[in-house]
Amino acid sequence: MSIIINHLNYIYDEDTAMAHPALIDVNLKIPDGQFIGLIGHTGSGKSTLIQHMNGLIKPSSGNVFFDNEDINEQGYDKKKLRSNVGLVFQYPEHQLFETDCFKDVCFGPKNLGLPQKEVELRAFEALEQVGFDATYFYQSPFDLSGGQKRRVAIAGVLAMKPRVLILDEPTAGLDPKGREDILNLISDLHKKMNITIILVSHSMEDVADYVERIIVMNKGRVAFDAEPRDVFSHVKELEEIGLAAPQVTYCMQELREAGFDVDTGVTTLEEAKKEILKAFGKC
Amino acid sequence: MLRDITLGQYYRTESVIHRLDPRVKIVGTFSFIISLFLVKNFIGYAIAGLFLVICIKLSNVPPKFIFRGMKAIFFLLLITMVFNLFLTPGEAIFSFWKFQITKEGIKLAAMMGIRLVFLITGSSLMTLTTTPNNLTDGLENLLNPLKKIRVPVHEISMMMSIALRFIPILMEETDKIMKAQMARGADFESGSLIQRAKSLIPLLVPLFISAFRRANDLAMAMEARCYRGGEGRTKMKPLIYKKRDAIGYLVIVLFVALVIVFGRILFR
Ligand SMILES: Nc1ncnc2c1ncn2[C@@H]1O[C@H](COP(=O)(O)OP(=O)(O)OP(=O)(O)O)[C@@H](O)[C@H]1O
Ligand SMILES: [Mg+2]
Numbered sequence: 343m344s345i346i347i348n349h350l351n352y353i354y355d356e357d358t359a360m361a362h363p364a365l366i367d368v369n370l371k372i373p374d375g376q377f378i379g380l381i382g383h384t385g386s387g388k389s390t391l392i393q394h395m396n397g398l399i400k401p402s403s404g405n406v407f408f409d410n411e412d413i414n415e416q417g418y419d420k421k422k423l424r425s426n427v428g429l430v431f432q433y434p435e436h437q438l439f440e441t442d443c444f445k446d447v448c449f450g451p452k453n454l455g456l457p458q459k460e461v462e463l464r465a466f467e468a469l470e471q472v473g474f475d476a477t478y479f480y481q482s483p484f485d486l487s488g489g490q491k492r493r494v495a496i497a498g499v500l501a502m503k504p505r506v507l508i509l510d511e512p513t514a515g516l517d518p519k520g521r522e523d524i525l526n527l528i529s530d531l532h533k534k535m536n537i538t539i540i541l542v543s544h545s546m547e548d549v550a551d552y553v554e555r556i557i558v559m560n561k562g563r564v565a566f567d568a569e570p571r572d573v574f575s576h577v578k579e580l581e582e583i584g585l586a587a588p589q590v591t592y593c594m595q596e597l598r599e600a601g602f603d604v605d606t607g608v609t610t611l612e613e614a615k616k617e618i619l620k621a622f623g624k625c
Numbered sequence: 626m627l628r629d630i631t632l633g634q635y636y637r638t639e640s641v642i643h644r645l646d647p648r649v650k651i652v653g654t655f656s657f658i659i660s661l662f663l664v665k666n667f668i669g670y671a672i673a674g675l676f677l678v679i680c681i682k683l684s685n686v687p688p689k690f691i692f693r694g695m696k697a698i699f700f701l702l703l704i705t706m707v708f709n710l711f712l713t714p715g716e717a718i719f720s721f722w723k724f725q726i727t728k729e730g731i732k733l734a735a736m737m738g739i740r741l742v743f744l745i746t747g748s749s750l751m752t753l754t755t756t757p758n759n760l761t762d763g764l765e766n767l768l769n770p771l772k773k774i775r776v777p778v779h780e781i782s783m784m785m786s787i788a789l790r791f792i793p794i795l796m797e798e799t800d801k802i803m804k805a806q807m808a809r810g811a812d813f814e815s816g817s818l819i820q821r822a823k824s825l826i827p828l829l830v831p832l833f834i835s836a837f838r839r840a841n842d843l844a845m846a847m848e849a850r851c852y853r854g855g856e857g858r859t860k861m862k863p864l865i866y867k868k869r870d871a872i873g874y875l876v877i878v879l880f881v882a883l884v885i886v887f888g889r890i891l892f893r
Contacts, residue, residue, distance in 0.1 A: 357689070360637070393804065396808060398804045398807060398808060421810055421812070424807070424808055424809075424810055425810060428808070429808040430808075431801070431804070431805045431808070434805065436801075436802065436805075436831055436834075436835060437802055437805040437806060437809075437827075437831055438831065439826065439827045439830035439831050449806075449809055449810075449811075449827065450809040450810055453809060453810030453811055453812070454810055484834070498809055499808070499809060502809065502810065
């Protein structure tokens with residue numbers, strides 16, 4: 343039950359003058375239960391890549407396999423795929439349309455053809471999972487704040503009970519508290535339900551704090567694919583492609599240059615704290 | 626699916642037709658359309674067809690791209706031709722049950738078909754080779770005399786340019802919302818007509834909301850920059866005729882004369 347991407351190429355507006363490649367020879371294997379960060383400069387092809395994973399875009403060439411089946415084969419059940427691979431788009435609140443939040447969350451499971459009871463149960467569960475206040479369940483989604491809307495939209499995908507959840511910049515445009523809430527929520531989903539998570543993000547901190555594997559995209563190609571520690575040790579290369587390492591990594595490097603014996607490979611605040619305390623304890 | 630609609634889209638490339646003044650292209654397209662209705666025989670259509678082919682060739686727009694727009698009007702074309710084919714009275718050459726095909730019917734159907742195809746091709750060629758901004762600039766300029774009789778020319782052309790500007794944006798938005806709803810299992814392609822109409826609600830509601838939001842933002846942004854209508858407004862790139870535009874007008878006049886002489890007067 344994994345996603346395998348094999349020699350994937352994608353060209354937008356193929357056979358017109360505007361044709362330009364968005365993905366070039368992408369090869370990835372996404373096993374079960376991983377928490378993956380997908381980063382890259384704007385326009386590097388992240389959104390295009392994730393849309394291939396649940397069959398919204400057909401590759402120009404190459405294959406995408408889910409559970410060892412080619413999802414672009416004739417007669418493959420796309421609906422089932424989309425219930426297994428949930429995709430939360432950037433600014434998902436723009437897709438809300440129902441008269442109340444609860445109904446909107448019901449949309450996904452209803453499309454799967456489940457009985458009404460099951461649909462409502464799932465919607466209820468999903469809204470609980472995202473920590474949505476029950477007093478707002480039957481309010482119009484358009485009267486909510488941005489962060490609340492986003493929760494409803496994420497619940498709308500969660501209600502389909504996906505085994506792989508892909509989120510395209512889920513924290514874009516939220517305040518620090520809202521960001522942390524959403525990220526903690528995603529992390530919880532990963533831990534408690536063992537869902538595979540792919541988190542697309544621009545923020546190195548977001549990614550470093552939570553994920554166990556980072557895929558870096560650059561101009562349509564996979565530039566790095568490794569553990570955060572390994573990826574962030576390539577600070578120079580990252581900067582060249584318009585990215586950066588988390589701030590703690592820079593901080594540790596400067597400490598090192600100043601003569602402190604610290605590990606420059608740490609990526610999260612928690613690890614950095616330990617390292618620094620250790621170094622000072624030794625001094 | 627949505628990308629098949631080429632009417633009103635601009636195709637960016639380098640060509641003589643692209644460089645022509647928009648006024649020449651607007652006048653040319655209108656003359657072309659009017660001449661299509663003046664033509665009475667196939668020789669006239671042959672001339673018009675030749676003119677169109679030359680223009681397409683000169684424009685560097687791939688023909689495939691132009692004819693993609695034809696898919697959208699295929700049904701209209703089919704219905705028009707079928708009605709003309711079966712419902713024109715005259716000398717019957719083939720009949721079955723209650724229907725009969727007449728000689729006049731065949732001729733009329735063929736003419737209507739050609740006329741419709743040329744009309745769409747001609748006007749798509751204009752929009753494909755002219756940016757929406759240029760198009761409305763040209764139109765505003767051509768309609769300027771109407772200001773004397775208090776037609777709000779500037780306002781109309783501003784509305785048009787905003788509408789044209791928003792077509793690609795709304796199309797992109799539609800694409801995005803459609804994908805987002807498909808990711809939630811929505812199905813826009815199968816089912817009965819009623820089911821399909823119903824399945825559009827999750828698409829149309831967010832689309833309208835976003836259109837209103839955009840309209841609101843745009844109005845605010847225009848107001849913030851002191852927009853107050855056309856009075857005393859100057860242009861960054863005023864339209865100026867060049868030599869090639871004079872040649873363009875000449876070609877148009879020649880074309881119309883040719884079509885009228887051959888398509889109407891010489892051969893009846
Ligand atoms: N619908 C589209 N039509 C044509 N080109 C597109 C379309 N969507 C994206 N592109 C192009 O494909 C490339 C990759 O875009 P993509 O949206 O995948 O980037 P991204 O990594 O998600 O960027 P961002 O971080 O800004 O969201 C870009 O060069 C973009 O211009
Ligand atoms: Mg993106």
